[in-house]
Amino acid sequence: MEKLKGSIAIIKCLKEEGVKTIFGFPGGAVIDLYDDLYDSDITHVLVRHEQGAVHAADGFARVTGEVGVALLTSGPGATNGVTAIATAYMDSIPLVILTGQVPTPLIGNDAFQEVDIVGITRPCTKHNYLVSKAEDLVPTIREAFHIARTGRPGPVLIDLPKDIVASMVDFDEKKPIRMQNYQPTYEPHMGQIEKACKEILKAKRPVLYVGGGVILSDSNEELTELANKLKIPVTMTLMGLGGFPGRNDLSMGMLGMHGSYTANMAVAKSDLLIAVGARFDDRVTGRVDAFAPHAKIIHIDIDPTSISKNVAVDIPIVADCKHALIAMNNWFTTCGHNLEEVAATHAPWLETIADWTTKHPMAYLNEGEIIKPQYVVEKLDELTNGDAIITTEVGQNQMWAAQFYKFSKPRRLVTSGGLGTMGYGLPAAIGAKMAFPDAMVIDVAGDGSIQMNIQELATAKQYKCPVKICLLNNNYLGMVRQWQELFYDKRYAATVMEVTPDFVALAEAYGAVGLRATKTSEVESVIKEALSIDNVVLMDFRIAREEGVFPMVPAGKATTEMLLV
Amino acid sequence: MKHTISVLLQNKPGVLSRVTGLFSGRGFNIESLSVAETLDSTISCLTLVTSGDNAIIEQITKQLHKLIDVIKVTDISESEYVEREMVLIRVKAEASTRAEVLRVIDIFRGKVVDVSPKTYTVELTGSASKIQAVIDILRPIGIKEIVRTGTIAMARAPKK
Numbered sequence A: 001m002e003k004l005k006g007s008i009a010i011i012k013c014l015k016e017e018g019v020k021t022i023f024g025f026p027g028g029a030v031i032d033l034y035d036d037l038y039d040s041d042i043t044h045v046l047v048r049h050e051q052g053a054v055h056a057a058d059g060f061a062r063v064t065g066e067v068g069v070a071l072l073t074s075g076p077g078a079t080n081g082v083t084a085i086a087t088a089y090m091d092s093i094p095l096v097i098l099t100g101q102v103p104t105p106l107i108g109n110d111a112f113q114e115v116d117i118v119g120i121t122r123p124c125t126k127h128n129y130l131v132s133k134a135e136d137l138v139p140t141i142r143e144a145f146h147i148a149r150t151g152r153p154g155p156v157l158i159d160l161p162k163d164i165v166a167s168m169v170d171f172d173e174k175k176p177i178r179m180q181n182y183q184p185t186y187e188p189h190m191g192q193i194e195k196a197c198k199e200i201l202k203a204k205r206p207v208l209y210v211g212g213g214v215i216l217s218d219s220n221e222e223l224t225e226l227a228n229k230l231k232i233p234v235t236m237t238l239m240g241l242g243g244f245p246g247r248n249d250l251s252m253g254m255l256g257m258h259g260s261y262t263a264n265m266a267v268a269k270s271d272l273l274i275a276v277g278a279r280f281d282d283r284v285t286g287r288v289d290a291f292a293p294h295a296k297i298i299h300i301d302i303d304p305t306s307i308s309k310n311v312a313v314d315i316p317i318v319a320d321c322k323h324a325l326i327a328m329n330n331w332f333t334t335c336g337h338n339l340e341e342v343a344a345t346h347a348p349w350l351e352t353i354a355d356w357t358t359k360h361p362m363a364y365l366n367e368g369e370i371i372k373p374q375y376v377v378e379k380l381d382e383l384t385n386g387d388a389i390i391t392t393e394v395g396q397n398q399m400w401a402a403q404f405y406k407f408s409k410p411r412r413l414v415t416s417g418g419l420g421t422m423g424y425g426l427p428a429a430i431g432a433k434m435a436f437p438d439a440m441v442i443d444v445a446g447d448g449s450i451q452m453n454i455q456e457l458a459t460a461k462q463y464k465c466p467v468k469i470c471l472l473n474n475n476y477l478g479m480v481r482q483w484q485e486l487f488y489d490k491r492y493a494a495t496v497m498e499v500t501p502d503f504v505a506l507a508e509a510y511g512a513v514g515l516r517a518t519k520t521s522e523v524e525s526v527i528k529e530a531l532s533i534d535n536v537v538l539m540d541f542r543i544a545r546e547e548g549v550f551p552m553v554p555a556g557k558a559t560t561e562m563l564l565v
Numbered sequence B: 001m002k003h004t005i006s007v008l009l010q011n012k013p014g015v016l017s018r019v020t021g022l023f024s025g026r027g028f029n030i031e032s033l034s035v036a037e038t039l040d041s042t043i044s045c046l047t048l049v050t051s052g053d054n055a056i057i058e059q060i061t062k063q064l065h066k067l068i069d070v071i072k073v074t075d076i077s078e079s080e081y082v083e084r085e086m087v088l089i090r091v092k093a094e095a096s097t098r099a100e101v102l103r104v105i106d107i108f109r110g111k112v113v114d115v116s117p118k119t120y121t122v123e124l125t126g127s128a129s130k131i132q133a134v135i136d137i138l139r140p141i142g143i144k145e146i147v148r149t150g151t152i153a154m155a156r157a158p159k160k
């Protein structure tokens, strides 16, 4: 057993977990830890706002599948991180957030920069800790990483009182973690797998409904195998995009509020819905009783609370998606049925689906020289072969990115799905670029959202993180304006951005490059130029201001009640 | 329908607020809640009475189980069980009502644990419905103050 200074022990624990990069912002309560980080070989990325630190760690985690780490000071540092912690929680992203805390004798005294961050983040973390004894420090950090990355992943916060970080603590060898009270179920129940597979054999109109669980469990290959083998059409949630190749013929794209006509119709008419790592969110189901009304439902999820929460399920399978899909694929391989024949029985269903797509493709009117945002995203897709890492802000920009970029691989779309946090995209892009310096990382942004964390341009610049920002500038809080246009008599209350900066000049003030396109014919050359510049680039696309996102299922309506272009 | 749920959890600071926060955050209701240490002082037992249809109760038990500090969740009202609640009632006991109070308490097998010139403080144990019955009978006589522990419950031991 070694005795180490708390801060040194923390750094050793981080290294034990394979952490090479962390994102943070200093302050009095974490100054000891910073002092020792100064000598360590962990890269610390100094952001410009704590929300940015946690979003960057989150972006890092989403593209790598590893645990992202953020370090914040006590009080305002910690509270500034809360929105980003909640963002990660809603999307099940593994993070460890270290926050400084006032020394233990001062806790509860309203000390300078004291806040009960454990209390504040209890409902938006998977778990959290206040380390109140020196001997708990090392075991707590190890347990936190274990909890963050296993089961349904999520953010775990550790609050670190300053005196404990500065004291001498025990550092023993790391042993495998076994917790009596926390044992996620990875292996599916084989009886349930068999039941599910038999239903699939019987189905005439099956649909695979795929969510973020497929990305988190890295089971895209197993999923693709299942879909291809039995010719089952696939639709994805926002979080599931990339879980199945967007260019595969079986892909129907996204479903739900802004999903494709085809995907929503297919779910409505299907006789068997196979939900894999999805959670029947209201943006997906619309009016719940009209969601997949004719279908039996199979639901695979590692989190038992997701099953039968919003929609009653016929065959629940609590398991890691990967393990469950492997078990299903194995069952089909050995079941003795001729799978090609089974697949052939889906031909009429696939024809119906193809007809829907022919009648109502994902479309928009491209008229003359006014730039259509969808066109910008299509060009981006084309010029990057659907293979860039796309982060997004929130609003119309996010939906256009989801609809028109054909994600060919998982972990390429980095977006705030559950919480819908404006200001997510730029810091998340920095996190992604720090993880994969050679990847093309592009933030598809809106003019409102980008201003929420625009300060991170400085971070991108400082760490030579040449991310690209594709700003779909409509000078509106466009998504809210769209709702006002459709449902509030075009009364544009507080959605007109009457003053906005000159984004090109703003980018340049940060030492980045600013480019602007005001005409359709300029779009391609601006994108090409941006992609070729080895610097942070902001592309300011002045788009058709009142363009809407379609199809759209009005909130609370059945998903078949779509407003089309 | 009413359900009595028994939860074993780590006896650590903040754990109770995880449970109550879960109920308030998800809009589940708590009719009563009672918690104390078990034989193993690192583990507490919490009994809570809640109500809802089957889907809600299923969510409640799953959500409780999902809390990292929760070790075991049992809906004990699903099988045979015993439940008890204790109540302290301070009731008016003046010359004209004293005998009546004593008689009622005797019928319900309660005890007088404190006496003042104008009141008796009474201790009673029983199921929540028995406690309610005593309260209903004593109310017209004049209840000054009342404190209830909330229900605690235990599954019946197997008969073989």
Ligand SMILES: Cc1ncc(C[n+]2csc(CCOP(=O)(O)OP(=O)(O)O)c2C)c(N)n1
Pocket: A393, A394, A395, A396, A397, A398, A420, A421, A422, A445, A446, A447, A448, A449, A450, A472, A474, A476, A477, A478, A479, A480
């Ligand atoms: C932090 C935060 N505040 C408010 C909202 C509500 N909201 C959702 S979309 C949106 C408009 C976003 O505007 P912009 O970034 O310009 O994107 P656009 O829809 O115009 O593409 C707003 C205000 C939100 N999602 N997040």
Ligand SMILES: [Mg+2]
Pocket: A446, A447, A448, A472, A473, A474, A475, A476, A477, A478
């Ligand atoms: Mg906008």
